[in-house]
């Protein structure tokens with residue numbers, strides 16, 4: 001018996017998504033750039049699919065650029081916008097970004113850009129006064145993680161985007177953990193560029209998109225056959241594109257019931273864990289409306305997080321110590337450091353989704369308690 005509590009790392013492919021993809025992995029294999037009937041059929045399908053994704057986010061079809069995932073979409077947003085607008089050289093981001101952003105701004109720093117990191121408070125919220133102090137007349141862009149992948153904090157993108165715009169900067173959000181858990185209407189939000197990734201909402205791995213709002217221009221970072229209107233060359237991942245759109249459609253149709261279910265699972269874990277391990281502390285927002293219900297970050301004193309994770313793994317309970325990308329690094333999490341989490345505590349991330357069930361919670365919490373008691377140093 002195993003329990004998958006790592007949905008923030010990736011989600012299982014929805015069978016309906018697989019069904020939608022299947023013809024494009026088998027019979028409909030033609031290259032959409034080919035000028036014969038089979039190729040033209042696939043090209044038409046991609047165009048229709050792009051339209052459906054554009055409609056979902058209320059942008060024009062030219063505002064949907066399919067990429068190999070969230071990492072590439074963020075690279076394209078930041079590097080591609082900087083390339084297209086060389087006049088300003090200051091970039092603002094936060095101290096709690098995913099590495100897709102932190103390492104991209106690091107690369108921009110090597111190219112001569114000035115980078116500042118907006119601090120967050122202990123719940124992971126951007127300190128707005130600090131943001132206002134750091135933003136400058138030459139700030140080119142502001143890049144912010146909407147829903148944090150380690151502690152679940154949801155930023156107020158309406159307020160933050162407005163501040164960016166008031167200062168003439170464009171606003172990019174990493175919506176990788178948000179998409180699938182909320183309906184996003186970019187005609188109503190001050191978001192200029194948005195990163196999404198299908199494998200976080202029951203779509204396939206290796207496909208994502210950069211969504212561009214009206215009037216935003218970027219330059220490519222990959223060169224070749226001028227696919228995606230020249231913004232992302234490379235033969236299209238046809239089945240991936242179909243899968244992303246299907247997963248998005250399903251996520252949108254189920255969003256209310258899915259979020260309700262996640263909230264009840266999250267609350268049940270929180271309550272029971274606190275009851276069985278009184279010394280436990282939770283990271284991220286206290287207000288349940290300002291955090292992702294899919295993520296529960298918890299900290300425990302006098303124990304090592306890797307030992308805890310390994311022991312849980314042996315019992316078939318699959319969790320992360322921080323974000324999945326961090327798990328083979330020795331270095332601690334920059335997000336936990338940014339929220340000033342006491343580093344003598346061990347932190348685990350439990351993340352919920354369709355593989356989580358209310359009925360498993362008592363057993364899992366009891367196992368976490370027993371393992372913790374067994375491993376901790378008094």
Ligand SMILES: Cc1ncc(COP(=O)(O)O)c(C=O)c1O
Nearest residue numbers: 069070071098100149176177197
């Ligand atoms: C917040 C966030 N941004 C970006 C990414 C990168 O997405 P991908 O795995 O599609 O490259 C992830 C994946 O873990 C993420 O959680």
